[in-house]
Amino acid sequence: MHILLAEDDTETARFIAEGLTALGHQVTHVATGPLALQAASDATFDAVILDRMLPGLDGLEVLRQLRAVPNRVPVLVLTALGGIADRVDGLDAGADDYLVKPFAFVELAARLNALARRVPGPEQTTRIEIGEIALDLLRREVTRCGKPVHLQPREFALLEQLMRQAGRVVTRTMFLENVWGFHFDPQTNIVESHLSRLRTKLREGFSDDPIETIRGSGYRIRTDA
Amino acid sequence: MRKPRASAAYRIAFTYSAAFTLAILLLGVAIYIAADAQFRRQQDAALVDEASALAHEYNEGDLPEIRHAIARREGSNTINAYGYALFDRTGHRVGGGLNTRKPPVGLQDIVFVDPVEGADHARAYATDLTRGLRLVVARDSESLEGIDQTIVLIFGGAFVLVIGLSVFGALLLGGYLQRRLDGISGVARAIMAGDMAQRVPLSDRRDEFDAVGSALNTMLDRIGQLMDNLRQVSSDVAHDLRTPLLRLRNQLEQVGQVPGAAERAIEQGDAVLALFAALLRIAEVEGGALARSFVATDMTLVVTEIAESYAPAFADSGRTLGWSVAPGITVLGDRELIAQALINLLDNALLHTPPGTPVAVSLEADAHVATVSVADAGPGVPPGDHARILQRFARGEASRTTPGNGLGLSLVAAVTAAHGGTIAVDDNRPGLRVTLRIPRVDAA
Numbered sequence: 001m002h003i004l005l006a007e008d009d010t011e012t013a014r015f016i017a018e019g020l021t022a023l024g025h026q027v028t029h030v031a032t033g034p035l036a037l038q039a040a041s042d043a044t045f046d047a048v049i050l051d052r053m054l055p056g057l058d059g060l061e062v063l064r065q066l067r068a069v070p071n072r073v074p075v076l077v078l079t080a081l082g083g084i085a086d087r088v089d090g091l092d093a094g095a096d097d098y099l100v101k102p103f104a105f106v107e108l109a110a111r112l113n114a115l116a117r118r119v120p121g122p123e124q125t126t127r128i129e130i131g132e133i134a135l136d137l138l139r140r141e142v143t144r145c146g147k148p149v150h151l152q153p154r155e156f157a158l159l160e161q162l163m164r165q166a167g168r169v170v171t172r173t174m175f176l177e178n179v180w181g182f183h184f185d186p187q188t189n190i191v192e193s194h195l196s197r198l199r200t201k202l203r204e205g206f207s208d209d210p211i212e213t214i215r216g217s218g219y220r221i222r223t224d225a
Numbered sequence: 226m227r228k229p230r231a232s233a234a235y236r237i238a239f240t241y242s243a244a245f246t247l248a249i250l251l252l253g254v255a256i257y258i259a260a261d262a263q264f265r266r267q268q269d270a271a272l273v274d275e276a277s278a279l280a281h282e283y284n285e286g287d288l289p290e291i292r293h294a295i296a297r298r299e300g301s302n303t304i305n306a307y308g309y310a311l312f313d314r315t316g317h318r319v320g321g322g323l324n325t326r327k328p329p330v331g332l333q334d335i336v337f338v339d340p341v342e343g344a345d346h347a348r349a350y351a352t353d354l355t356r357g358l359r360l361v362v363a364r365d366s367e368s369l370e371g372i373d374q375t376i377v378l379i380f381g382g383a384f385v386l387v388i389g390l391s392v393f394g395a396l397l398l399g400g401y402l403q404r405r406l407d408g409i410s411g412v413a414r415a416i417m418a419g420d421m422a423q424r425v426p427l428s429d430r431r432d433e434f435d436a437v438g439s440a441l442n443t444m445l446d447r448i449g450q451l452m453d454n455l456r457q458v459s460s461d462v463a464h465d466l467r468t469p470l471l472r473l474r475n476q477l478e479q480v481g482q483v484p485g486a487a488e489r490a491i492e493q494g495d496a497v498l499a500l501f502a503a504l505l506r507i508a509e510v511e512g513g514a515l516a517r518s519f520v521a522t523d524m525t526l527v528v529t530e531i532a533e534s535y536a537p538a539f540a541d542s543g544r545t546l547g548w549s550v551a552p553g554i555t556v557l558g559d560r561e562l563i564a565q566a567l568i569n570l571l572d573n574a575l576l577h578t579p580p581g582t583p584v585a586v587s588l589e590a591d592a593h594v595a596t597v598s599v600a601d602a603g604p605g606v607p608p609g610d611h612a613r614i615l616q617r618f619a620r621g622e623a624s625r626t627t628p629g630n631g632l633g634l635s636l637v638a639a640v641t642a643a644h645g646g647t648i649a650v651d652d653n654r655p656g657l658r659v660t661l662r663i664p665r666v667d668a669a
Contacts, residue, residue, distance in 0.1 A: 088518070102498060104491075154534060180534065182561060184506065186568040187499060187633075188575060193538040216488060 001025045001046040001116050006036035006062070007078065008055055012101075016049065019105045020112075033057025040066055045073055047116040049108075052079035052090065060093040067094035074115040076108075087183060106217040110169045117168070128163045130221055133202070133210055135163055144202060144210075154179060155198040158191075162211065162221040171218035195219065234402030235395070242391030249387050253380045261373055265348075268364060269332050272350035275307055276362040280354055288358070292320035307362055308337065308347065314357040323363055325349075335363060405434045409441065421449055458617050462504065465631070469497045503632040506565075507617070510639040515559060519644075521666055522563060524554040524595050528588045531567045539571075543580035546571075550588045554595045555668040558644045563663075566640040569633040570599040570659050578603030578656070594646075595665050600658035611650040637661070 003020055007013040008031045017027045028045070030036045033054040040048055040062075048066075052059040063075055077095040079086060090098045097111050128135045132145045140156055142149045151159065157179040161170050175191045176182045199211050212220045279298075283291045288311075295309045299322050311320030312327040325337035328351045335349040349363035408426055415423040424445060425438035476490035509515065532548035539546035556563075567586075574584045584601045606614055615638045617631065637659070641648045646663035 104495075180530075180564075182564060184561065184565055185499065185502070186565070186572065188538060188568070188572045190534050190538055190568075193541050194534070196541070197537055216491060 001112075002044075003027050003112065003116075004036070004039055004043075004045040004048045005029045006031075006033070006039075006049065006054060006059070007051040008032065008053070009051070012051075015105070016108065019109065023109060031055070033059065033062050037062045037065055040071060040073060041069070047112055048073055048075045049112070050075055050077050050095075052077055052086075060089065063093045063095060076111060076115055078103075106169070107171050107173060110171045110174065110218060113168045114165055114170070114174065128160070128166075130163050130166045130223055131210065133159075133163070133221075135160060144206065147205065149201050149204070151198065151201060152194075154194050155201065158194055158198055159202075159221075162219060166221055167223045169214050169218045169220050174218070232399060232403055234406060235399035238395035238397075238399035238402065239392075241398075242395040245391050246384075246388055249384060253384060257373070257376055257380065260376055261369075264369055264372055268348055268369060269350070272307075272332065272348065272362050272364060276350045276352045276360055279309075279362070280352055280360060283354070288319065288356070291354070291358070291360075295321045306368065307364055310361040310363070311354075312359045312361070319358070321361070323347075323361060325361070325363070327359060328361060330359070334366070335361075337363065339365075409434075409438060412441075416445070421445070421452070454616075461617065461631075465500065466497065469493055469500070473497065500632070503636065504617075507632065507636050507639050510562065510636065510643050513643065515562070515643060519557050519559055521555050521668060522558045522560050523668070524556050524563070524588060524597070524663075525550055525552050527560055527563050528567065528586065528597060531564055531571070532586050535568075535571045538575065539584065542575060544575065544578065545583045546586065547583065548586040548588075550586075551590055553668065554588060554590045555666055556595050556644065556663045557666045558663065562640045562643065566637045566661065567597070567599070569637050573633055573659075574599060574601045574603070582656075590665055593665055594662050596660060596662050598658055598660040600653045600656060602653065602656040605652060605655055605657045606650070608652060611652075614650065615648065634659070 003025050005013060005016055005020075005027050007016065007029070010031075013029055013031070017029055020027050028039060028043075030039050031054075033056040035056075036048075036050065036054060036059075037057065050059045050063060054062065059077060059079075063077065066073070066075070074096045075094065076097045076099060077090045077093075078099055078101060079090065080101045087098050087100075096115050099108060099111060126136065126138045128137070134143045134146075135156075136142070137160070140153075142151055142156065142159060158175060161175060161178055172191050173185060175195075176185065180190075195211070199209055202211070203209050210222050212222055214220055279291075279294065283294055291311060295311060298307070299309060308323035309321035310318055310323035310325055313319045316327040318324075318327075323337055324340075325335055325347075328335050328349060330351050330353060332348070332350050335347050336344055337347050339345045346366040347363040348366055348369070349361050351359055351361045353359050412423045412425045424442045427435045427438050427442075473490055473493040476486050476493055479486035480490060528548070528550050532546060532550070536546050571584070571586070574582075578584070578601050582601055582603045584599065586597075586599050588595065588597050590596060615634050617635045638648050641661045641663065644663045646661055649660045649662075651658045651660065
């Protein structure tokens, strides 16, 4: 992927750029608001990482001007401000995702993947099939090899997240945001306990687990299952 | 010490005494005018009476008889205050010792010649008798002026005394007020200089100054408590951070030597970050700015969601979670904050009870207040610790060894307060029950 990184803090920028390069991405780094706006207008990027506080032009203002063009490039806003009101401001300005510093690199990488590969209009899909598993979004039904699997609403929502991000990692906080609508991290294992039930139900009558745990990052659905 | 001129205490005292002095002065002038007028009226009446008496007595008599009567009266010691004169038609004085010219009939001020003092003023009454005679009765004005002078003298003396007393009183009152106020400002200055132990001295009189002083002392006690609290929190933060940072350092030392050390170091780092996140979250909630974004929030939905989401975690650990949720209860608030408060309460129930413990969540409401409670049948907390466990970093003795940072309930308390509610910690007999009461609103 070709990623535009707009971040004025040299240390943070180096840490992100090195990490993304190591994952095989191509990174263009700018350190000011006007340069970020110019770079995003001049070239086509798969995703933009935009720091909220940029010299010259505020990150949110860059975002507003981009969206006014309109430029629909996926944008992930980074911020040191974790308040509820700040997050709402960011999403109002047109951010696709919002990540509060300090964050784990795996979290950034997972969210970037989820954003950049978001195919326009997947929400209209009524059926997702990955390997042996099929998800009917209208009837809220799941089958594995044609055999029905009965899931609770939250288990279904977890599986839907995993299948929409087939082959990519979904982190714990992504589950919390998308399934529960929580933008904070409860210190207990509600994600784990629901996932464990989901896995047990999917595995019933089969020998293998279609969901992989990626240690230190999150979960991924196997595309070969 | 302020100069008396700049002192409100002295200004008030002197204004008061000036007003008092002015009132006395006005009173004195009024008394003087009234007394003077009254004396003049009485004198005039006496003159008329005397003239009438003489006229009545001798109206039918001969001139020599009248002259004789006048001479007798002039000679008498008792009524020698009067002077008499008798004039004939031509204006010649034909009787009496009053040396003056023939005046017109009626009351008037006249000039006469005193044998000793020369020309002098007198008050006189003239009336016509028979046979063209005119009788004049007069009284020297000196006597009235003497009375007036006496009044002015007495009053003047009294007035000087009053001014003296009121200035003295004002100095005394001003000094007293200033001394009482200096007591308070002296304490304030000492506290500014760093001596937080200073308190406003109180008298036994329990007056307004004591009431102000007592209120200030209570305020200072409260500030002192808050400062102690802050100091405690700062040292607790330092202490609670040192332990995980030390573990992190040790884990980092083992990276490359012990398998899994890097992952454990990352987990340890996350724990430190979570501690900071919790502290910042509490500060954000306590800051109060969030209330602006509060909206009508369906409590029934939030409580049901959280209970349903937590049921598997409880079941996995061998505990049971039961819930009874009344329908259609709405409060003004933030869904995520309320959810986080509930989650913290349920986390506590998971962390601090043995497996197999039943835990119950309930939501009920009366007309005004929604009541959420989380009750467990675990070991509970000693009643003496019920208030303390709501404070930051407070941990029951029994939970020293279990995970947690002692911030969970502080956040619950902060969230409840931000929603205008109250939090109560009770004995569930057995176990612990935490109850949140939050004002209801009509569903939007």
